[in-house]
Amino acid sequence: MVTDRGEPPASLIEELGFATRRAGEGLHGTAEVLPAMHVPGAPHLRTSILATWADILTGLLATQVMAPRVPVTLELDVQLYRPAPADGTVEGIAEVVKVGRSVFVAGVAFTSAGGRPLAIANASFMTAPDPGLTLPPALGVELPARKERLAEPFAERAGCRRRRCGVAVLPRSENGLNASGTVNGGLIALVAEEAVLSLAPGDSLCSLGLRYLQPARVGPxxxxxxxxxxxxxVELRDSGTDRLTGIATARTFSGAHRT
Structure with a gap:
């Protein structure tokens, strides 16, 4: 299926408008912050979106080492210096930290308007256990921003909802899958963030760390x-298989200011 411009429909992650290009041996990414990317009740870019952009940048670097095998995220964390901006442009520079025999590690430095430091992120990857999963032979690391942009709040677009205080649910959807056919790691970050924010209305996260233990194949x-x-x-479970798919830790800005 393609659009009337001859392009395949944008995936949910592509609607975040993140464009990438080479920057020496690393990668540069940039995106415009839109109101649909805000934390509910607060004029700040979601920390889960920064996590998603970090996953894109570091994952693309991983493909350059692990191809044709598919890299899967093991760990991902984002630490913010201050609450994220409500608008303007966010940029990220990703660099390789370590290339090991079984694990690849990369880091990202994010800045906001004027090059002001915003956040740092780190991620580690391994190859997907299934050797039958391979990357497209023409896969590149320079990705233009898609014209289709997020037009409704990120959680609503993903179908992520708060079931009750402390519990959030994310359905599996075809436009929210990664290269291995499982729920995208950025959307896992979103549902973890939503569960925490349901306990801290109007706040935002100054840190978010995720450990991916099992792929989320069925959902919600x-x-x-x-x-x-x-x-x-945060405990993350694939309710379709009743398996623990990941764990997360997070800190809110109000909590950080109390320490």
């Missing part, structure tokens, strides 16, 4: 968070 993904003194623990 259910995130259950506990929050104390601004520090949260």
């Amino acid at each position: 993904v259910v995130a259950t968070a506990r929050l104390r003194d601004g520090l949260a623990q």
